[in-house]
Amino acid sequence: MSNTNPRVPTRRVLASLLLAAVAVAVLAGSALAANIVSNASFEKDGDGDGIPNGWSTNALSAADKRVCNQSYAGSCSFKMVWPGAEKRIWQTNFIGGGAGDAYTWTIWVKTKDVVLGGGTATLFLEIHQFDGGGDLETLDIAAGTAGWQKYTLELTSTEVYDFVKVRVDFFPDSGKAWFDKVKLVGP
8 A cells, every 4th residue: 555645746746837837927928028118009198189198299280199990909099191291209218228138119000092202101119329329220111001010120239228219200102000009028
């Protein structure tokens, strides 16, 4: 007759369960990395001016604003429409770090009748260095009409920095675009 109780797990089983739990936690942590961008789906506009809380803008017209009739996630998105000057929306995140820090920026974009011609529709990811220089990655938004598409930019810092900025420039020859579900993750 054996002295072991079949209901009491052995150390080997407990160690295996602990290892599996750690593996799941690591995988979940990387998949759910904290988003550095605030108001990432443009849901909040505390003063009702059409500019989402936490975002800065330049050269917008009355048609460029937070809208809640088109969205990829949540209820709202940010819409930019031609014509006008070179329009911008951005968010600066004052998080410092050092060389080798890697960032990934994703944003969902929907377009209608965008013609670039001599214009531009560009996404920018910038890591600003203390000495005034910086690391920069850009990606052009495709011309034409398209449903929600995910755009991704990746950038690694080359030296000590004081902030990270995500920015959308929209100045096509014609068309409009909606932006939603902005996510910036880093070290």
